[in-house]
Amino acid sequence: xxxxxxxxxxxxxxxxxxxxxxxxxxxxxxxxxxxxxxxxxxxxxxxxxxxxxxxxxxxxxxxxxxxxxxxxxxxxxxxxxxxxxxxxxxxxxxxxxxxxxxxxxxxxxxxxxxxxxxxxxxxxxxxxxxxxxxxxxxxxxxxxxxxxxxxxxxxxxxxxxxxxxxxxxxxxxxxxxxxxxxxxxxxxxxxxxxxxxxxxxxxxxxxxxxxxxxxxxxxxxxxxxxxxxxxxxxxxxxx
Numbered sequence: 163x164x165x166x167x168x169x170x171x172x173x174x175x176x177x178x179x180x181x182x183x184x185x186x187x188x189x190x191x192x193x194x195x196x197x198x199x200x201x202x203x204x205x206x207x208x209x210x211x212x213x214x215x216x217x218x219x220x221x222x223x224x225x226x227x228x229x230x231x232x233x234x235x236x237x238x239x240x241x242x243x244x245x246x247x248x249x250x251x252x253x254x255x256x257x258x259x260x261x262x263x264x265x266x267x268x269x270x271x272x273x274x275x276x277x278x279x280x281x282x283x284x285x286x287x288x289x290x291x292x293x294x295x296x297x298x299x300x301x302x303x304x305x306x307x308x309x310x311x312x313x314x315x316x317x318x319x320x321x322x323x324x325x326x327x328x329x330x331x332x333x334x335x336x337x338x339x340x341x342x343x344x345x346x347x348x349x350x351x352x353x354x355x356x357x358x359x360x361x362x363x364x365x366x367x368x369x370x371x372x373x374x375x376x377x378x379x380x381x382x383x384x385x386x387x388x389x390x391x392x393x394x395x396x397x398x399x400x401x
Contacts, residue, residue, distance in 0.1 A: 166192040169192070170241060171252065173188065174199070177200065177207070181255060185220065188217075188252070193249075194218050196223060197222050202222065205223075227255055228278055234282060237289050247297060249301065250301050252305075257275060257278040258361055259320055260319075280323040280330075301346075301385070302346065303347075303384060304347055310327075311325070332392050344389060346383055350371075352365075358370070
């Protein structure tokens with residue numbers, strides 16, 4: 163039997179990059195995956211990859227985390243209504259706003275970054291907390307970035323949102339410490355994603371790990387027993 167057989171996993175940002183790679187890895191390990199991202203086509207490509215890897219067909223939920231933010235609130239109840247449980251949450255969705263001086267941040271960019279990089283995490287915690295607590299060994303892995311703790315010029319907007327998410331997640335971890343749910347932050351470091359390419363257009367993507375290289379480490383957190391609740395895990399690529 164696969165290690166995650168019978169478990170249900172919700173993965174955001176699942177149309178490409180790290181989210182898609184993690185969804186494939188979780189499905190390969192036996193999980194039934196519920197995939198969230200903005201584009202139907204991207205979700206279908208991830209589902210195709212899951213089937214090719216021998217996983218169960220995924221449930222696809224096209225959802226813009228900013229424009230349809232209130233729909234996030236129904237994810238937990240909807241998943242429980244369909245599958246009877248939710249065991250795993252991997253929040254990989256993110257957006258890179260314009261890298262600009264703090265004094266030049268525009269309201270539109272502020273609203274988008276906070277909506278996707280912070281508020282979506284808050285809504286996911288609200289909607290997923292009850293079923294994850296009820297799971298035999300619930301696991302929540304929220305992706306973060308080292309810039310949250312190391313302020314750097316021009317990274318203020320992205321870093322502020324990630325710092326806010328880290329604070330929320332650590333508070334949540336403290337609140338569930340006496341339950342079976344374990345909540346973690348995972349920092350994959352530099353990974354060859356579209357977000358990374360937009361931030362560092364001159365970087366050779368072949369020189370850093372790809373999403374598939376990081377997926378096993380993130381999936382392993384979803385079935386780990388010894389990881390400290392509320393910890394920030396600095397990941398290493400497989401291989």
